[in-house]
Each structure stands twice: as structure tokens, then as C-alpha cells.
Amino acid sequence: MDDNDQSIILESRGLTKHYGGVVALEGANLILRKAEHIAIVGDNGAGKSTFVRNITGVEQPTSGEIFFEDQKVQFALPKEARNMGIETVYQNLALADQLDVPANIFLGREETFFNLGPFSWLNKQLMRKRSEELLNDTGIKIPDLTQPLAEMSGGQRQCVAISRAAGWGSKLIIMDEPTAALGVQETNKVENIIRSLKEKRVPVIIISHNLRQVFDLVDRIVVFRQGRIVGELDTDKTSGNEVISLITGVNQGGNENKSYI
Amino acid sequence: MPSTLQEISDSVVKFLIKFFRLECSGSLLAIVILSISIELVTPGKPFFHPSNIMTILNNSAAIGVIAGGMTLVVLSAGIDLSVGSVMGMTAALTGYLVSFWGFSPGMAIFSGFGIGALVGMVNGSLVAYLKMPAFIVTLAGLSVWRGTGHLTTGARATPKLPETFYGFGRHNPLAWLRDGFQDGSLPDVLIPLGEFVDENWITTFRTFQMSLIIFIAFFVFLALIVNNTRFGRYVYAIGSNESGASQAGINTKAYKLMTYLFCSLSAALGALLFLGRAPYAKSDYGQMWELDAIAAVVIGGTSLFGGKGTLWGTFLGVILLKLINNGLTLAQLETFWQMVVTGIIILIAVGIDIVRRSRSAMKTQKMMTVIAMAMAFFAFLTPASLYTHSWIVVHEHYSAEEIKLEGGKLAREQSKRLQSVRNLETHEEIMFLNIWPSIFLGGLVVASLIPLWLPGLVVYTGIASLFLFMVIPLQILAYKFGIPFLILGCFLMLASGLVPKIFERARNISVVN
Numbered sequence: 001m002d003d004n005d006q007s008i009i010l011e012s013r014g015l016t017k018h019y020g021g022v023v024a025l026e027g028a029n030l031i032l033r034k035a036e037h038i039a040i041v042g043d044n045g046a047g048k049s050t051f052v053r054n055i056t057g058v059e060q061p062t063s064g065e066i067f068f069e070d071q072k073v074q075f076a077l078p079k080e081a082r083n084m085g086i087e088t089v090y091q092n093l094a095l096a097d098q099l100d101v102p103a104n105i106f107l108g109r110e111e112t113f114f115n116l117g118p119f120s121w122l123n124k125q126l127m128r129k130r131s132e133e134l135l136n137d138t139g140i141k142i143p144d145l146t147q148p149l150a151e152m153s154g155g156q157r158q159c160v161a162i163s164r165a166a167g168w169g170s171k172l173i174i175m176d177e178p179t180a181a182l183g184v185q186e187t188n189k190v191e192n193i194i195r196s197l198k199e200k201r202v203p204v205i206i207i208s209h210n211l212r213q214v215f216d217l218v219d220r221i222v223v224f225r226q227g228r229i230v231g232e233l234d235t236d237k238t239s240g241n242e243v244i245s246l247i248t249g250v251n252q253g254g255n256e257n258k259s260y261i
Numbered sequence: 262m263p264s265t266l267q268e269i270s271d272s273v274v275k276f277l278i279k280f281f282r283l284e285c286s287g288s289l290l291a292i293v294i295l296s297i298s299i300e301l302v303t304p305g306k307p308f309f310h311p312s313n314i315m316t317i318l319n320n321s322a323a324i325g326v327i328a329g330g331m332t333l334v335v336l337s338a339g340i341d342l343s344v345g346s347v348m349g350m351t352a353a354l355t356g357y358l359v360s361f362w363g364f365s366p367g368m369a370i371f372s373g374f375g376i377g378a379l380v381g382m383v384n385g386s387l388v389a390y391l392k393m394p395a396f397i398v399t400l401a402g403l404s405v406w407r408g409t410g411h412l413t414t415g416a417r418a419t420p421k422l423p424e425t426f427y428g429f430g431r432h433n434p435l436a437w438l439r440d441g442f443q444d445g446s447l448p449d450v451l452i453p454l455g456e457f458v459d460e461n462w463i464t465t466f467r468t469f470q471m472s473l474i475i476f477i478a479f480f481v482f483l484a485l486i487v488n489n490t491r492f493g494r495y496v497y498a499i500g501s502n503e504s505g506a507s508q509a510g511i512n513t514k515a516y517k518l519m520t521y522l523f524c525s526l527s528a529a530l531g532a533l534l535f536l537g538r539a540p541y542a543k544s545d546y547g548q549m550w551e552l553d554a555i556a557a558v559v560i561g562g563t564s565l566f567g568g569k570g571t572l573w574g575t576f577l578g579v580i581l582l583k584l585i586n587n588g589l590t591l592a593q594l595e596t597f598w599q600m601v602v603t604g605i606i607i608l609i610a611v612g613i614d615i616v617r618r619s620r621s622a623m624k625t626q627k628m629m630t631v632i633a634m635a636m637a638f639f640a641f642l643t644p645a646s647l648y649t650h651s652w653i654v655v656h657e658h659y660s661a662e663e664i665k666l667e668g669g670k671l672a673r674e675q676s677k678r679l680q681s682v683r684n685l686e687t688h689e690e691i692m693f694l695n696i697w698p699s700i701f702l703g704g705l706v707v708a709s710l711i712p713l714w715l716p717g718l719v720v721y722t723g724i725a726s727l728f729l730f731m732v733i734p735l736q737i738l739a740y741k742f743g744i745p746f747l748i749l750g751c752f753l754m755l756a757s758g759l760v761p762k763i764f765e766r767a768r769n770i771s772v773v774n
Contacts, residue, residue, distance in 0.1 A: 078508065079510045082510070090508065092504075092505070094505035094508040094509060096497070096501035096505055097502060097568070098497060098567075098568035098569045099494075099498060099501060103494060103497075103498075107505075107506070107509040107511070108506075108509035108510040109510075110494065112491065116490075118490065118491050118492035118495070119490045119491070119492055120490060120491045121490060122489055122490060122494060124489075151620075
């Protein structure tokens with residue numbers, strides 16, 4: 001049991017990304033273990049989103065290696081990453097607002113009766129049933145599954161996006177600023193869902209600017225600055241000030257008694 | 262006691278929410294109310310008779326299928342302005358191939374569709390793969406394909422088309438039953454059926470044509486595909502959030518190409534349906550049809566911004582447009598008014614779309630007030646246009662007379678403007694008859710704007726009763742055709758006044774739920 005928990009699910013060695021002359025990411029070495037939740041933090045432009053794009057197949061790294069479940073992988077397309085069980089919840093949610101919940105959860109992966117390419121007949125009943133089960137599993141309450149997403153609150157839409165990732169992303173879920181646009185109550189709901197994912201032993205990477213959230217949810221904090229990983233801290237052994245020192249590069253010693261959370 | 266009243270009003274509100282969530286509900290309501298009004302206002306001319314309804318369907322078939330194809334493109338947040346030109350070009354070329362190149366009708370029709378497919382591929386490739394703006398590509402297409410149509414056929418009409426073409430339009434599939442019954446050549450088992458058809462020929466079966474069969478079959482087919490296949494769902498997804506759809510792994514480029522392909526093929530089908538009722542083929546058919554198609558799509562509730570709307574909505578939009586045109590004709594207005602009215606309706610429909618997206622009670626209320634004003638305007642059109650027309654005639658007469666008096670020579674056009682004394686009298690009488698109704702109805706148009714600044718149930722009810730009051734002068738003057746518009750306007754004003762209460766009730770209900 002312990003061995004499983006310590007085994008590495010994702011590892012990047014020397015991951016580097018250059019855009020022409022700009023070095024967006026340099027020598028990123030990161031390890032993620034099963035059943036572990038980590039947060040990636042850093043200032044704007046520090047390389048967090050670049051890192052995520054390069055490990056999910058949206059972009060291809062300039063150099064470096066990625067290992068997923070102890071196998072070397074190279075994702076040419078996001079689809080390849082998804083096929084391996086890696087799901088991303090983007091900041092813009094990538095949801096079709098005019099479609100309803102089951103349509104969004106199954107977007108791109110519809111259940112059909114027979115396969116005729118574009119003219120395959122959709123099995124709407126099955127998709128609705130599976131969506132209900134999925135939403136129950138993640139503890140999200142949506143009263144009317146036929147409602148288009150545009151009529152729902154930001155929090156509900158975020159929950160649908162996370163359910164979608166959780167439903168398909170059995171191996172790893174990456175979330176980019178999951179509660180950035182939400183109010184307190186909805187942030188709470190989303191964070192509870194993330195905790196339930198931890199109970200289900202699904203590894204999660206969260207990019208967040210919200211240090212309070214980070215300290216509440218994750219086991220380890222990885223700090224990026226100017227394209228490099230400048231520190232990895234265990235949540236229960238560090239403080240807000242130490243994290244901020246690493247993010248900004250400025251010693252926060254003078255602010256020892258002040259809270260940034 | 263109050264609680265059951267509460268329950269009843271709650272279920273009414275719930276029903277309203279469900280009904281108006283449907284995008285085509287507006288046009289459905291408008292069709293129902295307009296049809297009922299037309300029926301009431303034209304006694305002796307049966308409106309709801311099957312033969313009349315079938316006539317409307319027959320006349321709408323060609324533009325209808327084109328609007329259907331356009332719906333697909335608009336759903337994916339695109340637009341196709343070239344459909345009218347493609348229709349004209351394929352119609353002309355099909356006729357030309359049959360008449361002058363010795364093609365069989367089947368081959369010519371097949372070639373017509375081939376040309377439509379080619380145009381669709383061009384449009385789709387430029388828009389989807391080269392990422393050129395759809396508006397520009399299809400606007401250019403409008404010009405290019407119309408010109409090509411004229412060039413290749415010399416812009417002359419073909420001789421009369423072979424009978425085969427009627428099989429796609431005017432042919433009545435039940436005619437042989439009737440003819441067979443009448444001359445006794447029907448097999449025995451079919452005689453009762455033949456008798457039934459013959460008895461009800463004039464009221465029901467006379468206008469049953471292939472046009473409407475193909476029209477309805479096309480929509481049934483298209484609706485099934487759009488609602489139940491991957492293609493349909495991806496069209497909606499791309500219209501709703503193209504980058505999101507792409508992130509979900511959907512091949513957005515291929516699907517967009519398919520919508521343009523389908524749209525141009527529909528234009529070719531529209532050409533065929535038109536040829537089914539036309540005596541000959543000519544390259545200037547279908548001019549301005551893209552406008553009517555877009556109007557039908559938008560009126561049917563499909564959003565120009567993509568992702569929202571239904572095919573049956575477009576079907577209703579096509580029918581509503583035809584009804585309004587028929588109505589305007591009955592109201593003795595020149596056909597050019599149809600262009601003005603169609604444009605106004607497009608504006609209103611887009612306004613409704615924007616207001617619906619905003620989901621704000623105040624905006625909905627204001628929008629409904631504006632629509633009621635448009636209704637008053639449509640009622641105002643008959644007396645006002647009659648008055649203006651006569652005024653212009655009289656005025657031109659006196660100007661021409663003045664030129665003559667001052668000794669100037671009159672050009673031929675100017676001397677045509679001189680009227681006989683009797684004509685002058687007629688026109689002046691028309692002006693006299695119409696000046697007060699025009700002023701009153703014009704006042705109604707202005708008055709219907711008052712609630713925009715003074716919203717309040719009392720004001721709304723007051724203006725709504727003004728609408729009803731105006732029915733009287735129209736009835737006296739026998740301008741019965743404006744009456745349905747006034748009734749519709751009255752409904753809208755009342756509903757407008759109730760909007761804030763309904764929204765509030767709806768919000769309370771959903772919070773409780």
C-alpha cells in the first residue's frame with residue numbers, strides 16, 4: 001500500500017522551452033507521486049502555464065524528457081495526453097455554453113449507437129445517465145441536466161469542467177486557477193470537490209495564485225520563478241512568507257509577523 | 262383560496278419559462294396570432310383550409326430549403342451571403358444544359374448539384390482552412406457566382422423546360438388518383454381513395470404539390486441529422502465555443518467545411534424546387550434571396566453569434582415571413598414595402614436574440630415595447646402610404662403645371678405627371694380619407710414609446726387599450742388588414758407591462774427549487 005503511494009506517476013527531467021529567443025522554461029525537474037496533490041505557484045510569466053502546456057501535449061518542449069508512469073512519453077497532441085488519462089481544466093473552461101451538461105461532459109467523446117464518423121447516431125440516454133452518475137460521484141448538485149451551461153453560475157460551470165476532467169482523467173488532473181473567478185461560497189464547493197479527488201487517490205496539479213487555497217489543499221508546493229523551479233516545499237513544513245520569498249526572490253524576513261494568506 | 266391562485270400563477274410562470282426557453286417560441290406565437298387574425302379579418306376567404314396552407318408551403322419551398330442550409334452555417338457562427346447567387350447560377354446552368362447542350366434532365370440536375378458542391382467546397386476551404394472571414398468570402402462569392410451565371414448562359418432565359426422538372430415542383434402526386442377516378446381507369450381497390458380525393462379536391466387536395474413534400478422531407482431529414490448525430494452536435498459546439506471545441510479534440514475545420522458544403526447544396530436544391538414551378542430558367546433568379554434566408558434563420562430564433570437555434574425555428578421563420586408578406590399584400594401595400602418590412606423584422610429578431618442572451622427583465626420589457634411599436638407602425642403603413650402616394654401624385658402634378666405656366670418645356674416624364682381633373686379629385690379624396698387615420702396611428706407609434714421612459718403597469722395597460730381603440734377607425738375604413746397587427750401590439754404591450762412581475766416570480770420559483 002505504502003509503495004503505491006510513493007510511486008512516481010509523473011516526472012519531468014530538464015524540461016526546457018524556448019520561444020525563439022525567449023526562454024520561457026529552463027531545466028524544470030519535477031516529480032509527482034500517486035495520490036499526491038501539488039500546487040505550482042509563481043508570479044505572472046514565471047513559466048507555470050508553459051510547463052503545463054508542455055506536459056499535456058499542447059506544445060512540444062525544446063529539450064528535456066517527460067516520464068508518465070515510468071514510461072518515457074512525447075505528446076504531439078493534447079489528445080495523446082488525454083488518451084493516457086491526463087486531463088486539464090483550463091482557465092477558460094473550454095466548455096460550450098449553449099450546450100447542456102451531458103453534451104459538455106462528453107464533448108469530443110460522445111457515446112454513439114453505431115460508428116459512421118460524423119453521422120454516428122448519438123446515444124443521448126446513455127450520456128445523460130453516465131453524467132448523472134459522474135455528478136453524483138463528485139458530489140455536484142445540478143437540478144436540471146437539460147439546462148444550457150450559460151444559465152448556470154460560474155461555480156456550477158467550474159464544477160462541470162472538473163467533473164469532466166475527473167470522469168475522463170483517471171490518472172492525473174491538472175487545474176489552472178480553478179477558483180479564480182468564483183465567490184467565497186462557490187470556491188468552497190470547488191475546493192471540497194478537489195478534496196474528494198484526494199480521497200479517491202487521484203493525483204492533482206493545481207496552478208494557483210491563492211496561497212490560502214494552496215496551503216489548504218496540497219501536500220507540496222513547487223515554486224517557479226523566471227522559467228526555473230526555484231523551490232519545492234512541503235506544505236506542513238513551510239510558511240507563507242517562505243513561499244513568497246521564493247516567488248519574488250526577495251527575502252520576506254522583515255514581514256515575519258504578517259500574514260499573506 | 263389565495264394559495265391555489267398562487268399555485269395556478271406559478272404553474273403558468275413555469276410554463277412560460279419552458280416555452281420561452283425555446284428559441285423559436287416568438288415566431289411560433291406570432292404565426293398563431295397572425296393566422297388567427299387573418300382568418301377573422303378575411304371572412305369568406307378561408308385561411309385555415311388545407312389548400313391555403315399547402316399553397317403557403319409550396320411558395321415557401323425554394324427559399325425554405327435554402328434557409329435550412331443557411332441555418333447550419335449560422336449555427337456554427339458563420340454566414341453565407343452567396344446562396345442567392347448560387348441558386349441563380351445553378352438554376353440557369355441546369356436549364357441551359359438541358360436546353361442547349363442536350364443533357365437529359367437527370368444529368369443536368371446532377372450537374373447542378375455538382376456545381377453547388379464545388380461552390381461549397383470553395384467557400385468552406387477559404388473560411389475554415391485559410392481562416393478568411395466568412396462574410397467577405399461569401400460576399401465575394403455573391404458577386405462571382407452571379408457573374409459566372411450570367412456569363413455562361415448569356416443572361417437570357419431558356420426555352421420552356423421539360424415536364425420532368427415539374428416533378429420537383431408543381432406536380433401533384435394525387436392528381437392521377439383523381440383523374441383515374443373520373444375517367445374510371447382506377448383499379449378497384451383504389452376507387453374509394455380516388456373518390457375521397459375527388460370529393461375534397463377543391464378544398465384540400467388541389468394544391469398538394471411535390472414542392473411541399475420535398476420541403477418538409479428536407480427539414481425532417483436535416484432536423485434528424487442536426488439533433489441526433491455527432492455532426493449536428495459538433496456544429497453547435499463550434500458555434501458556441503470554437504476554441505473550446507478544438508481543445509476537446511474536435512476537428513473544427515473539417516466540420517465548418519461541411520456546413521458550407523451543405524449550405525451550397527441546399528441552394529442548388531432550392532434552385533431545383535424553383536425550377537419545378539418556373540416556366541424557364543434564367544440567371545437572375547434568387548436575387549436578394551440570401552437576405553430572406555438570413556431573415557428566416559434569425560426570425561426563427563437562431564442566433565447569429567452561433568451555437569443556439571433550431572431547424573424547425575427556421576421553418577417557422579420562413580412561414581412567418583411568407584405570412585407577413587401575404588398580409589402586406591392584402592393591406593394594399595406595394596411589394597417594395599416587403600423589403601422595408603423584412604429589414605425591420607430582421608432588426609427586431611436580432612434585438613430579441615441579444616435581449617434573450619442578456620436575460621435581463623428590463624431589457625426584455627423594453628424590447629417587447631419596441632416590437633409593439635413596430636406593430637403599430639405596420640398598421641400605420643396602410644393609411645400613411647396611401648396618403649403619401651396620393652400626396653406625391655398631386656404635388657408632382659402641380660409642380661409640372663407650374664413649369665408649364667412659367668413657359669418652360671416639359672420633358673415626357675414630367676408631362677406624364679399631369680393628371681386629369683377626375684384623377685386629381687380621386688387623389689385628393691384619398692388624401693382626405695387617410696390624413697386623420699395616419700395622424701392617429703402615427704400618434705400611436707409615438708405613444709407606444711412612452712412606456713420606455715414611464716414603465717408602469719398602468720401606463721402599459723393604458724397604451725394597450727389605445728391599441729384596441731385604434732381598431733375602430735381601421736374597421737370603419739375597411740383597412741381590416743392593419744387590425745391583426747394592432748391586436749398583436751395590444752398583446753405585446755400588456756405582456757410587456759407584466760414582464761417584471763413574471764421575471765420576479767420566476768426567480769423566486771427557481772430559488773425555492
